[in-house]
Amino acid sequence: MGPLKSIWNWFRKPSSTWGTGILLVAGGVAGVIFWGGFHTAMEKTNSLGFCISCHEMEDTVYQEYIKTPHYSNPSGVRAICSDCHVPREWQHKVVRKIRATKELYYKFIDPSIDTPEKFEVKRLHLAKNVWAEMESNNSRECRNCHSYDAMAFDKQHEKAAKQMKAAKERGDTCISCHKGIAHKMPDMSSGYKLVFEELEAKAKDDGAKASELFTLTEMPFWLDRDKIDQGRGDGLLISATKLEVLETSGDARKVRISGWRQKGADRIFYELMSHRIFTATLSPKALEQVKLGEEKTDPETELVWIPVSLDAWVKAEKLLADREELWGLAEEMYTASCTTCHGKPAADHYLANQWIGVMKSMKRFISLNKQEYRFVQKYLQLHASDTGGNGHH
Ligand code: HEC
Ligand code: HEC
Ligand code: HEC
Ligand code: HEC
Ligand code: HEC
Structure with missing residues (x-):
């Protein structure tokens, strides 16, 4: 019989009252050590040290x-x-x-x-x-x-x-407004930069197949296929602008840019009538080739709006087929930039045109570059209370 086994047997069949007593005492001590130790361990593991x-x-x-x-x-x-x-x-x-x-x-x-x-x-x-x-x-x-009730406002x-x-x-x-109270705030941009890189990789395929595409970044357009890559182009497309593909030539696409312009502000295209949601800015040369529709007067503001379209060439490398994916990126940027000091205002809490003023008043607080700033603004405007709150227009 091995020593372990004999001890086990001795416990199992205590041969005397003396044995039983030892057993009870040992069990009790183990219990105290276990519970006490557990409690102390819980307390120790809570110390700053x-x-x-x-x-x-x-x-x-x-x-x-x-x-x-x-x-x-x-x-x-x-x-x-x-x-x-x-x-x-x-x-x-x-x-x-x-x-x-x-x-x-x-x-x-x-x-x-x-x-x-x-x-x-x-x-x-x-x-x-x-x-x-x-x-x-x-x-x-x-x-x-802390509690709200105990606060002497x-x-x-x-x-x-x-x-x-x-x-x-x-x-x-509390945490929706009080982030970064005990430690430095993380670099909030690292999240949306990753999403951007994923979309950039995806855009390489999307540009080849779809007939309706959206700009992932701001990019120039050219009136002439042969002049692509020369100079600054004949105008600029804002991010998330819808393009209808008319023709494919190598890695270039002939596209139609449609939208509205306000009478008197000829060089800017907007996505919708009466809403200042930018899609493109045009050079004087591009202006000459714009096709005009029938003028309409906005009864509320009495401003005159004209439907417009322009055909031009762009490079296919940064175009996406699904605008929802762009809105995913915009949502990441919005959350990262606008939720450190207060909860996230719902996009449909404001009118599309009001978002311009709200963004302007918050501008000094945030570190988005100009392009990112315009992109987040466009996202909010196309999800505003008067644009249907879903951006599908
Ligand atoms: C044994 C080492 C160790 C000890 C002790 C330790 N931590 Fe951590 N802690 C880590 C590591 C490693 C990570 C990162 C885990 C990861 O990479 O997912 C971490 C992550 C965290 C996080 C990030 C949040 C999360 O859930 O991912 C918090 C908060 C945190 N620790 C708080 C504490 C607090 C409070 C204590 C003391 C009660 C403590 N830690 C003790 C090693 C430790
Ligand atoms: C809607 C946003 C918001 C929420 C939610 C919020 N706070 Fe605040 N709190 C603020 C602002 C803004 C300040 C002023 C900060 C400053 O001056 O930098 C503040 C200040 C404070 C202060 C300092 C007060 C002073 O006068 O020195 C404390 C403490 C505080 N908050 C605790 C809390 C706690 C605890 C909760 C949750 C029960 C909470 N807060 C929820 C926005 C908020
Ligand atoms: C007053 C409350 C408070 C105290 C005290 C506090 N933390 Fe935090 N901690 C937070 C909050 C809130 C976050 C979430 C990130 C943020 O808002 O900064 C956080 C985040 C963290 C993280 C995740 C990484 C990061 O920087 O966001 C770690 C790790 C962490 N705390 C560990 C600790 C350790 C270790 C201590 C003690 C030395 C400590 N915390 C003390 C509130 C606190
Ligand atoms: C152990 C108690 C304790 C806990 C837990 C605690 N606080 Fe505090 N908090 C304090 C004390 C004490 C002060 C400083 C009061 C003073 O100025 O005398 C303070 C100050 C603050 C302030 C004002 C100073 C500043 O850093 O801006 C804010 C805001 C705040 N707390 C928010 C929070 C939030 C949010 C949490 C949870 C993540 C939290 N506190 C958790 C005790 C606590
Ligand atoms: C550094 C802190 C900070 C950041 C970051 C920040 N805000 Fe604010 N925001 C505030 C403060 C403080 C107020 C209250 C200002 C006031 O009442 O004048 C406010 C108020 C607002 C309001 C209410 C304004 C109104 O007219 O009622 C909106 C909407 C808003 N912010 C949106 C945003 C958006 C969108 C972003 C990101 C682009 C943002 N905020 C980023 C601090 C911040």
Whole structure:
């Protein structure tokens, strides 16, 4: 009989009261150690020191956090990592701890954030996980310390009080307005840049087959097939402009650009009558070749609008067959640029022409380039309350 087996037998058939007593005591001690240990482990794994044993790197989350009011403030109340990231109620807490085993995997087996460079690459992805979680649990952890009910709005500064009184009424959740309070905001553009690259790759095929195409980027057009690539072209097409393909010649396409122009502003094409949604700008030479339809007067503004069309040549490399895919890209850009300070305004909350003014007033807050800016504006305008809210016109 091996030693293990004899011990087992001894436990199984305690031959004396002495044996049974040992068994009970041992069981009790093990139980205490187990539950106590479990509890202590749960507490230890909530300490600041534990979290930064992995998240300590220079210039990342910890360094950013210690410069914020949540680390040091006049009242001396500190929110540590776990206050914001780990639920207090045990049932939520256990779920979070089990999920945290994923972090162990990425720490030891497939290091994903062990250098600041690798961390920056992953930051947007990780931040999105946190945002999604806080959206779905109504910023539960924030509300362990803060609540709308406890806010003395009259003691807050004006901007905060105005926004948060309205937020309280709408039942908005904290995280939809308070991103980047404890750490640097991720580079929001990395998300839509990826989508753009995917569409760019796709456009290489789309341009060859479809008879209706949409511009992925702004691009010049030429009146002459032979002059393609020479100079700046005879005008510019804005992103997401619809083109009807008339003729194919190598990697060039003859296309028809149709739309509206306002009497007096001849060099701009708009997609719809009475709505300032840009599709193209024309050189004086291109202007001569525009075909005009019958004038119409907008009864509300008394402005005169004329249906127009122009045939011209473009290069096929950045054209897409499905405008919904472009709107997917625009939606990514819109979310990335416009949701850091407040919730995302619904496109159909405004008229198409009102979006021009709203975008202008928010312009100083955002870092989109001119082309991206016009593209997001067009997306919002074609999904506005007076354009049917779906962009199919
Ligand atoms: C054993 C090392 C380690 C410890 C300890 C650790 N983390 Fe992490 N954590 C990681 C790694 C690695 C990732 C990245 C996981 C990935 O790449 O998906 C991560 C990701 C995160 C994320 C991103 C959100 C998500 O769910 O993807 C948050 C928030 C986070 N940790 C908070 C904490 C907090 C709070 C603590 C302390 C309670 C903590 N971590 C302790 C290694 C650790
Ligand atoms: C452990 C308690 C605690 C938790 C959890 C907590 N906070 Fe705070 N928060 C504070 C304290 C304390 C201050 C500083 C008050 C002062 O200035 O004296 C503060 C300040 C703030 C401020 C103003 C300063 C700033 O950084 O702009 C905002 C906004 C804020 N908290 C939002 C949040 C949000 C959003 C969450 C959830 C992600 C959250 N807080 C979680 C305690 C907490
Ligand atoms: C609709 C947007 C919005 C929502 C939702 C919102 N806030 Fe705010 N909050 C603001 C704005 C704007 C400020 C002023 C920020 C500034 O001055 O930089 C502010 C300021 C604050 C401050 C600082 C107040 C002061 O006067 O110093 C705290 C604390 C705060 N918010 C906490 C919260 C918490 C907690 C929630 C969720 C219960 C929440 N907020 C929801 C927009 C919002
Ligand atoms: C006041 C609440 C608060 C505190 C305290 C806090 N975080 Fe965060 N953390 C957030 C929020 C909110 C996000 C989502 C991204 C954002 O808005 O910056 C986040 C995101 C993260 C991420 C994902 C990467 C990123 O930068 O977005 C990691 C990792 C993380 N926190 C770890 C920590 C660690 C470690 C600590 C303690 C040193 C800590 N957090 C303290 C609120 C907090
Ligand atoms: C850096 C913070 C910030 C960013 C980024 C930002 N906004 Fe705003 N936004 C604000 C503030 C602050 C207000 C309230 C301003 C006011 O009342 O004058 C506001 C108000 C608004 C309103 C309501 C305006 C009204 O007339 O009622 C809309 C709509 C809006 N923003 C849209 C956007 C769009 C679209 C973007 C992206 C292109 C954007 N915001 C980006 C801070 C921001």
